Amino acid sequence: MIVTPAAALLLTLIALLAEAAFGYPPSIYRAISHPVVWIGGLIGWLDRRLNKPELSDFHRRLRGTLALLFLLGVVFLAALCADFILLVACGRWVGLVVLAIAASSLFAQRSLHAHVVAVADGLDRDGLKGGREAVSQIVGRNPAHLDEAGVCRAAIESLAENFSDGVVAPAFWGCLLGLAGIAGYKAVNTADSMIGHRTPKHAAFGWAAARFDDVINLPASRLAAFFVLVAAALTGGDWRAGGRAVWRDAGHHRSPNAGWPEAAMAGALGLRLAGPRVYGETLVADGWMGDGRAAVTAGDxxxxxxxxRAACAVQIGVVAILAAIGISCFR
Incomplete structure (x- = not known):
């Protein structure tokens, strides 16, 4: 392994701090786009080349599995080459910092915060119309069916779920495998978002991406709930109610992972999240997370x-402690 366990922890810590401080600068996006866009381009190409409607479901599922393996192979190889080239060309410490800055582009702490703030600001500035427009950027459900409480619930649910998917999960795999772990996770998560849908086109071809995404998010979703509960305890939230909501409600969510951070946040804030929702024109039944108010406001x-923000800080603190232990043990 090119990156040692201690280096993987330190790389993840620096990446988290860099992304929290600076995000992904728009000037860089305009110049070279974004790594997730590159990954998405490869997934789209594989989808067009391999997902043929005339094939049986068995063969489409097989091709989708092979496409996922090819995607992971390309991403892992690119990450390992970057490890080798930068660590050799720049030296151990400078190379590690450069790798960490590159890895920071694959976290979503700052961008997620900005998107949810936009919903609160839209509600305050333009009422329900502004809230609907802003929340449509972060959720898949039909905003026309949402009242103000529905807009706020949708935004908080997205915040909780994406804290797990966009912040905790890449950090978890980064701590284990360094840049390759972060990039590999983002590849699977992006594939799930693009082709992991239960539609006639992707139900079979995207089966492997959807199932694998569920598996690799299992540890992060539980950790995300834990970080939310710790953050609630440190900031005066009702962490006990959050814990009860996780124990009682998380397993009733239609997702095997999203219910954990959503239930933790619902209980800690004294709210009621999830429940039946409309995607497109289809009503999707789901369990309620928490037993507080469903009439959620912009203040909530x-x-x-x-x-x-407190949960992100808790995670950074945990990774910092692990990195310090790793450096002392493996130096």
Whole structure:
């Protein structure tokens, strides 16, 4: 392994701090786009080349599995080559910092916060119309069916779920495998978002991406709930109610992972999240997370953002402690 366990922990810590401080600068996006866009381009190409409607479901599922393996192979190889080239060309410490800055582009702490703040600001500035427009950027459900409470619930649910998917999961795999772990995770997560849908086109071809994404998010979703509960305890939230909601409600969510951070946040904030929702024109039944108020307001949304910032800080603190232990043990 090119990156040692201690280096993987330190790389993840620096990446988290860099992304929290600076995000992904728009000037860089305009110049070279974004790594997830590159990954998405490869997934789209594989989808067009391999996902043929005349094939049986068995063969489409097989091709989708091979496409996922090819995607992971390309991403892992690119990450390992970057490890080798930068560590050799720049030296151990400079190379590690450069790798960490590259890895920071694959976290979503700052961008997620900005998107949810936009929902609260839209509600405050333009009422329901502004909230619907802003929340449509971060959720898949039909905003026309959402009242103000529905907009706020949707934004908090997205905040909780994406804290797990966009922040905790890449950090978890980064701590284990360094840049390759972060990039590999983002490849699977992007594939799930693009082709892991239960539609006639992708139900078979995207089966492997959807199932594998569920598996690799299992540890992160539980950790995300834990970080939310710790953050609630440190900031005066009701962490006990959050814990009860996780124990009682997380398993009733239609996702095997999203219910954990959503239930933790719902209980800690005294709210009721999830429940039946409309995607497109289809009503999707789902269990409620938490037993508090369903009449969520923009003020509750800002409370959720404060809890989210504290949970991000808790995760950074945990990774910092692990990195310090790793350096002392493996230097």
């Amino acid at each position: 949304l800002r409370r959720a953002l404060r809890l989210y």
